[in-house]
Amino acid sequence: MDSDLAESLSLLRAAFEKRRIAFTFGAAEPAVVDGLRKSFGLPPRYRAFLLEADPTKVETSTPIEHVRLLPASELAREQLGFGLLEDGTPRGAVKEGEWRKTWVVIGQSALLGDPYFLDVDKLDAEGDCPVYTAMNGAGRWEARLAGSSFAQFLRILAAGMEVAQGFGEAMLDDDDEASFREAVGARIKTIDAAALRAGHWN
Numbered sequence: 001m002d003s004d005l006a007e008s009l010s011l012l013r014a015a016f017e018k019r020r021i022a023f024t025f026g027a028a029e030p031a032v033v034d035g036l037r038k039s040f041g042l043p044p045r046y047r048a049f050l051l052e053a054d055p056t057k058v059e060t061s062t063p064i065e066h067v068r069l070l071p072a073s074e075l076a077r078e079q080l081g082f083g084l085l086e087d088g089t090p091r092g093a094v095k096e097g098e099w100r101k102t103w104v105v106i107g108q109s110a111l112l113g114d115p116y117f118l119d120v121d122k123l124d125a126e127g128d129c130p131v132y133t134a135m136n137g138a139g140r141w142e143a144r145l146a147g148s149s150f151a152q153f154l155r156i157l158a159a160g161m162e163v164a165q166g167f168g169e170a171m172l173d174d175d176d177e178a179s180f181r182e183a184v185g186a187r188i189k190t191i192d193a194a195a196l197r198a199g200h201w202n
Contacts, residue, residue: 015161028072044127
């Protein structure tokens with residue numbers, strides 16, 4: 001695991017510990033990860049994450065979103081719900097607004113059921129790629145940036161968890177929710193301005 005990813009993971013772990021929310025990272029079997037690479041083209045940085053910190057029980061919690069990261073053991077099955085076969089190929093021709101072969105689901109909203117996914121067609125020099133989300137059940141998939149890279153996505157999740165600590169566990173009224181979004185937006189701006197501009201987090 002490279003230093004950038006390790007630092008992002010450390011920030012997320014620290015946020016869980018500070019909030020006293022139970023979490024478990026494990027280590028995925030190399031053969032499983034290699035199979036996922038062959039089927040879905042998982043990028044090097046995400047494969048390193050699974051090998052050293054497989055999210056066997058990891059669900060972030062903020063007043064506006066709960067993100068559950070999927071463990072390696074669930075990744076192949078999860079893709080089947082989005083129009084892909086087990087080898088990663090689409091069931092048929094992909095039309096505008098339909099799920100793309102290069103989108104690999106790595107998490108989901110525990111509140112809304114929306115997927116969080118890598119676009120493995122946009123690999124960067126660090127062997128990473130952006131994370132997107134899209135509204136489930138809207139009739140078409142409109143991808144919205146949630147992190148310019150997987151490492152930055154983890155940092156955004158950690159920042160949201162840290163900001164949420166100051167808001168307690170009670171349901172927020174409209175004013176409190178607006179205050180939370182403003183506070184978390186200010187943090188995300190310093191981490192990943194492009195993800196903030198995309199509008200998912202604010």
